Amino acid sequence: MKDLASWALNTAAQRGATYADVRVVNDRGRALATKNGKIGNASDSQSQGMSVRAIVDGAWGFASSAELGRMSTEATAARAVEIAKASAQVKQADVSLVSEKAVKSEWTTPFKIDPFSISVERNLTLLMKIDAELRSVKGVTLAEANMNFRREEQWFFSSEGTEIHQTKITTGAGYVAYAFAGSEIQKRSYPNSFGGQWQNKGYELIDELKLVENARRIGEEAVALHSAPQCPEGTFDIILESSQLGLQIHESVGHPIELDRVLGMEANFAGTSFLTLERLRTLKYGSELVNVVADARQEHGPGLGTFGFDDEGVAAQCTPIITNGLFTGYLSSRETAALIGLDRSGGTLRAESWNRLPIIRMTNISILPGEKPLTLEQLISSTDHAILFQTNRSWSIDDKRYNFQFGTEVGWEIKNGKRVRMLKNPSYSGFTTGFWNSMDAICSQDEWTLWGTPNCGKGQPQQVMGTGHGAAPARFRGVKVGSAYKGT
Amino acid sequence: MLTHDQAADIFSRIKKHSSADEVECLFYGGRSALTRFANNTIHQNMAEENYGVSVRTVFGGRTARATTNKFDNQSLSKVVKASEDLARVQAPDADLLPVPSTGEDARAPKIISVPSRHFSETAALTPAQRSESVGKIVSVAQKHKLTTAGIFSSSETVEGIFNSRGLNDWHAQTSAEISITMLAFDSSGWQKANSPDAANLSAERLAEIAASKAAESAAPREIAPGKYTVILEPAAVLDTVGFAFFDFGGLPILDQRSFLSNRIGTRLFGENISIWDDAAHPLQSGSPFDGEGMRREKVQLIENGVVKRLVYARASAEKMKKSEHADKVGPIEATGHGFPIPNEMGEAPMNIVFEGPRDPRTVEQMIASTGRGILVTRLWYIREVDPYEKILTGMTRDGTFLVENGKVVCGVRNFRFNQSLIDMLSNVEQMSTPVRTSGEESFDMVVPAMKVREFNFTEVTKF
Incomplete structure (x- = not known):
C-alpha cells in the first residue's frame, strides 16, 4: 500500500498539488433476510478501490478508481489534479486547512466474534426461528427478519506524512411484524425500526439482542394495535423511549450542528441550519438537563460513529455539543474548522466508501444519561398524564432542522403513574429549541442505549452513513400531539 | 467503458468456476463525475470509474448472490464460491423459478425497445x-x-x-x-x-x-396553516406521487403491505388521472429489461382514476395466479418489472408517465384561475405517516408563494403538510402537459404540474 500511496502522492505533488491524501478501501458485506418463512435475501459483496483528494490552485479535486496498479493509480492522481484545476476556475477564496499533526497508527473495532466466521446456516436458522415466532401470532400477515455484517478496511496516507490502517466491523439485526386488517396496516419492529439495532462490534451483538425472546410479544403488539384507540390530538406531556429519542437527537441536534450545513455547503440538497455562527455559546438549546456530546472515541461505546481516525486522518474526539442546555459545539473538518477560526478539526469527515469524497458526518451524537438513578418505570410512576412514544415509524424535519414531526409504531397512555392503554398511530411535532427546553427528566445510565442509525443520507452524490446515538428515556412537557392525522 | 463483449468474456469465465445448476450475472457501472458548488464556489468536484458483476447461482430451489468489482480469475472464482456457499445451505424453495431463457417470453408483441439514450x-x-x-x-x-x-x-x-440459459x-x-x-x-x-x-x-x-x-419570495409572510388550493410544480408532484408506485407490484399485494389491497378495479383517484409505466417513452430513461432480463412491457396502471393493473416479476405472477387474490387483481403475467433476485420487494414500475390532460394548463394559467392558494416549487423530507391511507408528511421548500386573485402576491413561510395521496389525486382540478421531472425524494418521472384543492397544511415553520 505504501508504494501505491507514493505513486499517487508523488504524481499529485509533481502536478501542482499543495496537499493530497489517498484512501484505499477493501469493503466486504453480507446481507441475510427471511420473509414469511422463506429466504428474502442472501448476498455477499466485495468492493475494493482507491481515491485521491488534492488541493491545487487553492481548490479541491477528487478522483477514484477500482484499479490499484501503478499506471491506474498515477492516472487517478493526475485526474484529481485536473479536476482541482477546473474547480479553481470558480472560487471566491483558496481552501485552507487547520493543521493536524502527522501520525502513523493502526486501529481496529474491538470485537469478540468475527461475524463472517459464523456459518450462514446458523444465521438462517436464527432468522427462521424469529420468523416462526412472529407468524405464530394470529393476525400477523407479514414477518421480515434481517441480519447484516460489514468489514471495512482502509489505508490512509497524506502528503503531510500521516499513515493510518483502520478496520471497522459492523453488525446489525432486527425484525418487523406487519398486521393488515380492514383498512389499516400496522407494524411493530424490534429492537428498532428500519433494520433493528446496529453497532460497530462483532457477532456478540446478535446474542445480546435477545431476538427470539421478544418476537412473540412484537407480533402480538402489531395485532393489538388494530383494536387500540387512535392517539388523541392536543397538547400532552410525552415520554420518548430511548430509540425514538436517539432519532430525535439525530434529526434535531446531529444534523443542524454539521458545520458544512451551517456554512451553506449543503444548501442545495440536505439544507442549511438554524444554528448560525452567532448562536455558538449563546443559544439556550435545551433545559439544564440536556447534555449532548459528539463522541467518536472507543470509550463512548461501540456506536456506528466510533472509530480511531476520521477519513482525513484526524483522531477520534469528544466534542461537547450541548452543555447544561447551552449550545457549545459544531461537527467540523479541517477545512470548516479553518473557516470559523477553530484550532483543530473535530475529526468528523467520513466517506461511504473508496469512491466517495469524505464529508462531515455525525459520529456518536449522544445525550448523556441523568446523574440521579431513574428507571423508565420510575419515570412513568412519577408522571400524572402523558403519552409514551415507542419505535419510530415516520420522521420529517425542515431543511434548517427546526420544525419536526415524528410518528411511532405504538403509543402508551400513562395516567396516574401507570401505563393504562395502547394507542395507535401516535405522532408528535414541534420546534427544535422549544422541544429540548421542555425536557424535565431523563433516565440514568442503566436505561441508556447506544443506538445505530445505519441509513443516514447526505451529500451529492448521496452517501449513506452509519451514525450512533446514545439515549435514555426522557420526558418532555407540553408537546403538540396527533397533528399527523389532523384534517386527513 | 466495459463493453458487451468484455462482459460476455467475464461471464464465460464465471461459468467455468461454477458448479451450480444455473448461473446469472448482472453487470453494472461506468464513469461518473459531479461538480458541486456552494457559496458561489466549486467546493467539491469528483470523478469515479467502477464496474461490478453480481453473480447469482441456483441449486435446485436455492439461490444467492455475490458481487465483486474485480474481474481477475481469482476474484471471479472467489465471488462464485461466495454465491454458491450462500445458496447451498438454504432449504429449497419450491416457488423459485429457473432463470428465464430468451425463447420462453410469450409476450413478444407487447415488449418494447427503448430509443438510444447514449450521447x-x-x-x-x-x-x-x-x-x-x-x-x-x-x-x-x-x-x-x-x-x-x-x-x-x-x-x-x-x-x-447474462444467464446460463442463453439470455x-x-x-x-x-x-x-x-x-x-x-x-x-x-x-x-x-x-x-x-x-x-x-x-x-x-x-x-x-x-x-x-x-x-x-427574489420573489423575499420577506416571506407567515400565514396560518389549513386546507388550501395548491399549485404543485412538477417536482413537487413527483416527490409525493413517488410514494405510491412501490405498491403497484404483485408481491406487495401478496404481502398485504400495499395500499392497493382490496382496491384494484375501484376508482381510487379522480377521473382525470391516468398513469402508465413506459420505459420506451421518449422522455424516459433507463434500460429495457428488468433484474431477471425480462423485457419491460408498457403497462397502464391507472385509467381514469381506476386502478387497472399491477406489474409483475415472473415469480410474483406465478404466485399471484395461485393466490386468493387471483380473480381480483386484473391481468396477471410477468411484465418485466422485477428487481434482481433474491429480493424482498418483488417489483415496481420505475418509468412512470402521466397521461396528458385533455385541456392542459400552464402553471401561469393555474395561477390566473386561483382566487386564493399556495404555489409550491418543491417539497422536502417526505415520509409516509399511514401506509394504507397513504398519508404523507413533509415540508415546502425553496420557493413557496401566496396566490390571490389570480396573481402571485408574496413569498410565505414554509408549511408542513399531512396529506393523503389518495385524496390529493382525487382533488386535481387542473394539470399541465407532463414533462420529464427530477426531484429529491423519488425517481425521475414524466409528470404534470397540478392544481389541487384542499391540500392539508398542518403547521408553518419559522422561515
Whole structure:
C-alpha cells in the first residue's frame, strides 16, 4: 500500500498539488433476510478501490478508481489534479486547512466474534426461528427478519506524512411484524425500526439482542394495535423511549450542528441550519438537563460513529455539543474548522466508501444519561398524564432542522403513574429549541442505549452513513400531539 | 467503458468456476463525475470509474448472490464460491423459478425497445466544461446579488445481464443533471433538470428561474396553516406521487403491505388521472429489461382514476395466479418489472408517465384561475405517516408563494403538510402537459404540474 500511496502522492505533488491524501478501501458485506418463512435475501459483496483528494490552485479535486496498479493509480492522481484545476476556475477564496499533526497508527473495532466466521446456516436458522415466532401470532400477515455484517478496511496516507490502517466491523439485526386488517396496516419492529439495532462490534451483538425472546410479544403488539384507540390530538406531556429519542437527537441536534450545513455547503440538497455562527455559546438549546456530546472515541461505546481516525486522518474526539442546555459545539473538518477560526478539526469527515469524497458526518451524537438513578418505570410512576412514544415509524424535519414531526409504531397512555392503554398511530411535532427546553427528566445510565442509525443520507452524490446515538428515556412537557392525522 | 463483449468474456469465465445448476450475472457501472458548488464556489468536484458483476447461482430451489468489482480469475472464482456457499445451505424453495431463457417470453408483441439514450457529447463532458457551466450559474447569482449552491453531474453507464440459459442483454446510456439553489437573505429558489443528453439542459435558464423565485419570495409572510388550493410544480408532484408506485407490484399485494389491497378495479383517484409505466417513452430513461432480463412491457396502471393493473416479476405472477387474490387483481403475467433476485420487494414500475390532460394548463394559467392558494416549487423530507391511507408528511421548500386573485402576491413561510395521496389525486382540478421531472425524494418521472384543492397544511415553520 505504501508504494501505491507514493505513486499517487508523488504524481499529485509533481502536478501542482499543495496537499493530497489517498484512501484505499477493501469493503466486504453480507446481507441475510427471511420473509414469511422463506429466504428474502442472501448476498455477499466485495468492493475494493482507491481515491485521491488534492488541493491545487487553492481548490479541491477528487478522483477514484477500482484499479490499484501503478499506471491506474498515477492516472487517478493526475485526474484529481485536473479536476482541482477546473474547480479553481470558480472560487471566491483558496481552501485552507487547520493543521493536524502527522501520525502513523493502526486501529481496529474491538470485537469478540468475527461475524463472517459464523456459518450462514446458523444465521438462517436464527432468522427462521424469529420468523416462526412472529407468524405464530394470529393476525400477523407479514414477518421480515434481517441480519447484516460489514468489514471495512482502509489505508490512509497524506502528503503531510500521516499513515493510518483502520478496520471497522459492523453488525446489525432486527425484525418487523406487519398486521393488515380492514383498512389499516400496522407494524411493530424490534429492537428498532428500519433494520433493528446496529453497532460497530462483532457477532456478540446478535446474542445480546435477545431476538427470539421478544418476537412473540412484537407480533402480538402489531395485532393489538388494530383494536387500540387512535392517539388523541392536543397538547400532552410525552415520554420518548430511548430509540425514538436517539432519532430525535439525530434529526434535531446531529444534523443542524454539521458545520458544512451551517456554512451553506449543503444548501442545495440536505439544507442549511438554524444554528448560525452567532448562536455558538449563546443559544439556550435545551433545559439544564440536556447534555449532548459528539463522541467518536472507543470509550463512548461501540456506536456506528466510533472509530480511531476520521477519513482525513484526524483522531477520534469528544466534542461537547450541548452543555447544561447551552449550545457549545459544531461537527467540523479541517477545512470548516479553518473557516470559523477553530484550532483543530473535530475529526468528523467520513466517506461511504473508496469512491466517495469524505464529508462531515455525525459520529456518536449522544445525550448523556441523568446523574440521579431513574428507571423508565420510575419515570412513568412519577408522571400524572402523558403519552409514551415507542419505535419510530415516520420522521420529517425542515431543511434548517427546526420544525419536526415524528410518528411511532405504538403509543402508551400513562395516567396516574401507570401505563393504562395502547394507542395507535401516535405522532408528535414541534420546534427544535422549544422541544429540548421542555425536557424535565431523563433516565440514568442503566436505561441508556447506544443506538445505530445505519441509513443516514447526505451529500451529492448521496452517501449513506452509519451514525450512533446514545439515549435514555426522557420526558418532555407540553408537546403538540396527533397533528399527523389532523384534517386527513 | 466495459463493453458487451468484455462482459460476455467475464461471464464465460464465471461459468467455468461454477458448479451450480444455473448461473446469472448482472453487470453494472461506468464513469461518473459531479461538480458541486456552494457559496458561489466549486467546493467539491469528483470523478469515479467502477464496474461490478453480481453473480447469482441456483441449486435446485436455492439461490444467492455475490458481487465483486474485480474481474481477475481469482476474484471471479472467489465471488462464485461466495454465491454458491450462500445458496447451498438454504432449504429449497419450491416457488423459485429457473432463470428465464430468451425463447420462453410469450409476450413478444407487447415488449418494447427503448430509443438510444447514449450521447457521445454527454459522455465526453470534461471537468473544465462543467466548471464553465457552473461559472455561468454563479454569474447569474452575482447579477441578482444572490448566493448559489448546486451540482452539475454527468455519467456514462452500462447495465447488462447474462444467464446460463442463453439470455443476454445490454444497455448503455448517458445522463446529465443540473440542480441549482439560489439563496437570498431570507428566501431561496430552486430548479433541477436531468436528461440523457446534456444538450437538453440550460444551466443559465435554470439559474434565472431559481434566482427569480429567490427574489420573489423575499420577506416571506407567515400565514396560518389549513386546507388550501395548491399549485404543485412538477417536482413537487413527483416527490409525493413517488410514494405510491412501490405498491403497484404483485408481491406487495401478496404481502398485504400495499395500499392497493382490496382496491384494484375501484376508482381510487379522480377521473382525470391516468398513469402508465413506459420505459420506451421518449422522455424516459433507463434500460429495457428488468433484474431477471425480462423485457419491460408498457403497462397502464391507472385509467381514469381506476386502478387497472399491477406489474409483475415472473415469480410474483406465478404466485399471484395461485393466490386468493387471483380473480381480483386484473391481468396477471410477468411484465418485466422485477428487481434482481433474491429480493424482498418483488417489483415496481420505475418509468412512470402521466397521461396528458385533455385541456392542459400552464402553471401561469393555474395561477390566473386561483382566487386564493399556495404555489409550491418543491417539497422536502417526505415520509409516509399511514401506509394504507397513504398519508404523507413533509415540508415546502425553496420557493413557496401566496396566490390571490389570480396573481402571485408574496413569498410565505414554509408549511408542513399531512396529506393523503389518495385524496390529493382525487382533488386535481387542473394539470399541465407532463414533462420529464427530477426531484429529491423519488425517481425521475414524466409528470404534470397540478392544481389541487384542499391540500392539508398542518403547521408553518419559522422561515
